[in-house]
Amino acid sequence: MTETHAIFAGKLVHKRSVEEASGLLKRFYLVEKQVMRTLGGALIKVANWELNKDLPYHFWQDSLRADALRTRIMELRYPRRDVEANHDPKLVQFLSMLIRAQDDAELLAGIYDVVKQELMEQYRLYVEQADPVNDAPTLEFMARFPEQIQQQIDYVHDVRDNIMPQSDASEWRNVIRSYLTGIGGIVGNAVTPEQDAAAAEAEQWILRERAEYVMPRKAARDPRFIPAPSSVPPKRAESPIEIQVLTAIYHITEIWAAEAPGLAIWKWDDMPWEFYFDLARWAYDETRHVKMGEQRLKDWGFEIGIDVPVYEETYASQAQNGGDELDLMALLHRFEIDGPANREKAKQQFESFGDLQTSTHIDYDWADEAIHLKYGHKWLLYKFDNDYEKMQEVMEVTLARYYQYVEDVHKVWDYEPFQSRIATKMIEIEREYNEQQSRNHSSNG
Numbered sequence: 001m002t003e004t005h006a007i008f009a010g011k012l013v014h015k016r017s018v019e020e021a022s023g024l025l026k027r028f029y030l031v032e033k034q035v036m037r038t039l040g041g042a043l044i045k046v047a048n049w050e051l052n053k054d055l056p057y058h059f060w061q062d063s064l065r066a067d068a069l070r071t072r073i074m075e076l077r078y079p080r081r082d083v084e085a086n087h088d089p090k091l092v093q094f095l096s097m098l099i100r101a102q103d104d105a106e107l108l109a110g111i112y113d114v115v116k117q118e119l120m121e122q123y124r125l126y127v128e129q130a131d132p133v134n135d136a137p138t139l140e141f142m143a144r145f146p147e148q149i150q151q152q153i154d155y156v157h158d159v160r161d162n163i164m165p166q167s168d169a170s171e172w173r174n175v176i177r178s179y180l181t182g183i184g185g186i187v188g189n190a191v192t193p194e195q196d197a198a199a200a201e202a203e204q205w206i207l208r209e210r211a212e213y214v215m216p217r218k219a220a221r222d223p224r225f226i227p228a229p230s231s232v233p234p235k236r237a238e239s240p241i242e243i244q245v246l247t248a249i250y251h252i253t254e255i256w257a258a259e260a261p262g263l264a265i266w267k268w269d270d271m272p273w274e275f276y277f278d279l280a281r282w283a284y285d286e287t288r289h290v291k292m293g294e295q296r297l298k299d300w301g302f303e304i305g306i307d308v309p310v311y312e313e314t315y316a317s318q319a320q321n322g323g324d325e326l327d328l329m330a331l332l333h334r335f336e337i338d339g340p341a342n343r344e345k346a347k348q349q350f351e352s353f354g355d356l357q358t359s360t361h362i363d364y365d366w367a368d369e370a371i372h373l374k375y376g377h378k379w380l381l382y383k384f385d386n387d388y389e390k391m392q393e394v395m396e397v398t399l400a401r402y403y404q405y406v407e408d409v410h411k412v413w414d415y416e417p418f419q420s421r422i423a424t425k426m427i428e429i430e431r432e433y434n435e436q437q438s439r440n441h442s443s444n445g
């Protein structure tokens with residue numbers, strides 16, 4: 001009998017060794033990290049608006065689970081470098097294929113129906129089989145994981161019906177499933193020669209049928225929306241209501257500020273773990289800012305993508321001028337540098353308008369932006385090898401490209417049909433506001 005076995009009530013019980021435990025946790029960590037990176041990279045090609053806004057929440061959650069696993073793996077006598085290296089090459093290769101999904105439905109089918117489903121089951125099994133004393137620090141966090149992943153799966157189940165156009169992802173789902181089974185699943189079980197052959201066949205099918213992922217020139221947008229080359233209106237906002245509406249529209253455009261870090265998470269595959277951890281949070285925060293604007297506009301009766309445009313001059317201005325994800329990150333940081341001072345002013349301005357909903361949104365947005373400034377400074381300097389001047393130079397180039405794009409668009413596009421719809425809505429909002437004021441006045445009098 002080895003040390004890893006003990007007799008309980010006459011039964012031989014296998015006790016998981018430190019080596020076995022850390023080996024499993026390392027596989028879970030790899031899956032969480034690569035799924036999170038896949039969702040990040042895919043975000044720019046995800047068309048469905050609900051998914052645009054909520055996938056960053058999921059991959060931020062994924063990053064929190066990965067982080068807890070990573071910390072625990074290192075407690076289990078792992079030298080730091082080993083957490084990131086020497087993974088099962090078959091599992092690495094399998095995970096790298098998930099981003100080749102050709103549409104939203106396939107992305108969800110591969111990641112949620114197959115990978116997250118199995119990951120959830122493996123967490124349950126791990127928890128069930130873990131010794132409550134020996135491995136208590138793992139159980140403390142992992143006990144919550146299956147429920148969290150189930151919530152992600154349930155969310156996706158609910159959103160699926162909104163995906164337009166509807167497409168059948170069953171072939172992709174089957175290929176991904178037999179691929180994963182064929183490599184012994186997430187935990188690397190023994191496989192039969194037939195399963196092994198099926199995995200090889202699945203891999204070949206993907207390489208043949210689904211193109212390698214490259215950064216698109218245009219961000220995918222929901223086909224339910226009216227297409228638009230830009231979000232920014234040609235005219236400056238002057239009156240309070242114009243400023244209020246424009247601020248909400250600007251919040252919606254921040255979807256690009258989630259997509260840019262998502263893309264960097266995917267494209268930059270050799271960064272320190274903290275980079276992925278920081279950028280997942282960054283992307284998630286930006287979708288919260290999007291929701292702030294969306295909530296405000298919806299309360300006024302605007303329909304997103306119909307009354308107000310959802311397109312990003314920011315992304316297009318770089319992607320269509322030879323820019324890459326580093327340029328996008330440089331532009332994002334360039335915008336954010338001016339953020340805190342603007343936010344402070346804007347918060348007071350909205351208080352003076354009596355728009356407390358927006359002023360509170362700005363208050364929290366301002367807090368988030370202070371964190372993003374640190375992330376931007378830290379990781380851009382890292383990418384520019386601490387060459388601060390070079391970093392500044394690129395930031396200014398990307399800003400110039402952005403202004404040029406907006407200028408060019410406004411030469412050929414009059415912001416219709418959005419301009420007229422927004423103008424009509426603003427008249428209604430002001431009339432309702434004035435009626436409310438006079439009712440308040442007469443009841444007070």
Ligand SMILES: [Fe+2]
Pocket residue numbers: 254257285286289365
């Ligand atoms: Fe933001």
Ligand SMILES: [Fe+2]
Pocket residue numbers: 257286336368369372
């Ligand atoms: Fe931000």
